[in-house]
Every structure is written in structure tokens, then in C-alpha cells.
Amino acid sequence: MDKIRFATVWLAGCSGCHMSFLDLDEWLIELAQQVDVVYSPVGSDIKTYPENVDVCLVEGGVANEDNLELLLMVRRRTKTLISFGDCAVTANVPAMRNMLGGAEPVLKRGYLELADTAPQLPHAPGIVPELLDQVLPVHQVVPVEIYMPGCPPPADRIQAVLEPLLRGETPVMEGRDMIKFG
């Protein structure tokens, strides 16, 4: 059997879910023997998201145009997309800006009203991605196969989701150990 083509991406998150993934410690060695890591900010150097990915962990909500573009590509090229952590599942802390309305009031608040010196709105097309008006959970933008809440999901939960997938089974997302938020 071909090895499972495995990827991880992070969108608008703090990278904490990826740090929790690294907390899998020695199990990572086992995982590495069973999968090909084809794209991951913590596990590979490849810059473009490849075709034919079997499983992808998506950390973070969708907050800007870069996030959106990457997520759409991930969805097109991935069989099993896992919404990984509270920011992906609920938009979580990044979405606390949604209460201010759109992107403009958020930028004004951050870069003009609260600026100590030289208040200025960031504008660098092609370099700094434009903010979307609202930060959205992943499943509000593309369909998702598996939801893994947690801020971050503990390493045990990540392992309990990946293990059945490696055997070709679907993990059962039930009970405090698997679906507690926060």
C-alpha cells in the first residue's frame, strides 16, 4: 500500500496547535514511518501545497486573502480535511475582532487609534495580505470531514484522531477527551 500523503497548514492561528502536534514526541517517529509528509510548516520545506494529499490538519480560522487562497487550494487537493483546533472550528480568539464590524474599524483601531508614534494604515499589495471583513471558521468556507476542537487539542487527542485514519478508519469524535472546546 502507498504511504498516506500527509500535510499540515496554519491559517489565522497562533501555531499552538502545531506545537501540540510536536508534543506527540516519540509517536512522531512512528507517524513519520507511516506517512509521507508532503507539506507542513513544521515538517517539510516544500513551498507549494501539492496535489493528491490524503490527510491535512488545518490550524486557524480564515482571516485574510492568503488564508482563503491556501484553504481553497487545500480543499481542492485533499481527501480528508481536519479542522484542527478551536480557531479552525469556531474562529476562536482571532474572531474576537469580528465584534468590531469589518476589517476597516479593526485596522483603524489597531494602527491609528492605538498607535504611539507615526499612525499609518498598512498597505502593501502583494506583500501584506488584505484582511477579510470577518474571520470565519474553516467549515464556513469549505466542507470539512473531521472536527477536532481544543485550544490547542492535546497531543493525545491528535494521536487518537490520526491513528484510526492511518488504519483507514474514521475516528469517533465523542466525549470530553475528544471534543471539549478550550
Place this chain on the structure above:
Amino acid sequence: MSVNTLKIDGQDIAVEEGATILQAAREAKIPIPTLCYLEGVSPAAACRMCLVEVKGSPKLLPACHTAALEGMEVSTNTPKLQSFRRMNMELLFAEGNHVCAVCVANGNCELQDLAIRVGMDHSRFAYRFPDRKVDMSHPQFGIDHNRCILCTRCVRVCDEIEGAHVWDVAQRGEHCFIVSGMNQPWGKVDACTSCGKCVDACPTGAIFRKGSTIGEKERDREKLSFLVTAREKQQWTR
């Protein structure tokens, strides 16, 4: 006192006249999920988590607020009820702003517990992200309306146990909020005795003690039943 016999999930149960379906079920150790229900104060039927099916009734009925009548046939856990409960839970999360990761009640929240119990791993409803306020004007306590689910437990304990009636529900529909005094900052309401019963009653992280940070909210729910037993039965036991 007369006794009514009814069937809950196929089990024959006899209860005193005047008992609710919820009380009958609890006596028979049949679990019905509840959120706004609080032992010792009047039922509000606000959260709709305890809805049950009663044979012959076209509507789902709240178990906490429906009398257990002679000959009733009640179902508490049909697939329809399970799917409604999960949907109800998703709506509660989508309605307010629940950021568990930075909440005082994280890990000690009845809303979170119930979400796990009904199997909610995400909300199918779009989050509303309403603009809600935080009131930190009370010297000891704070209220964060972002996390309020309008269960009215605070309203009922403050009125019925403490007798201060600081809280009420203002506005209607999506604009509803829990209001202190005559829509004053909580710290300005003279009626508040700072007893802390609302902190103990609040199922979420909406009302909390100042100085508690993420996951630090503790509540003494037993204190409320202790007070009620003491008052009603003159038994000072805990």
C-alpha cells in the same frame, strides 16, 4: 397526598401529585439534560434542553415545567430529541461570543459540559458575533454578557433566595440581555448585598469573581441547596 403513575421511557413510575416530569425522571434515575433548571428556585423553561415527547401531544414539552400526570407516556431520548438538543446547543454557542480558551469558566462550565454530552464538535450555524458589553463596576464581581445564555438563574436566585431582585431580563428577541437594577451599572445598584449567589448559580463564565482568570472560576452550587433546605425544612445540613 395522591399519587400519579406514568411511564417514562417504558418504565413505570409513581410520583406525588404536583411533581414535574423532570422530578419523576430524576427519582427513577433517568437522565434528562438541563441547563437553566436549578434546584431550589422556580423553573423557567428558558433553555429548552429538557424537552421531552409526550404521547398524544403534538408539541415537545419542557420536563422541568410540565406536571407528571396519571397515565402519561413520556420519551426522553428519541433520535428526534437528540438531534433537537444538539441543534439547540449549537444555537446557544452561535448566539453569543464563547471563546472558551480565554474564559474564566473553561473546564468548569455547564454549557461546555452539555455540549460534550450532546456530541457537539462544531456549530452548523454561523456565529453571530454580537456586540455585547462587560460590566466591571461591582467591587467584587463582573458580568460579561458575551458569555450569557439568558438562562435567568441569576435573576431567580437573587430574587427568590437572596430577596434582592437585582437582575431582570431587558429587551426582547436577539436584543435580550440581563439587566442590573434600573439598567444601571451593577456597582451602582444599592439592592445588591454582594452575597455572590448569582456567581454560584451562573452555569457559564458570564458572572464571575474579579481577579479570577482563565479556567479559575469556582462555584459553590451546594450553598444554594443548603440555603433552600435550611429555609424550607429547617435543616441546617450540608
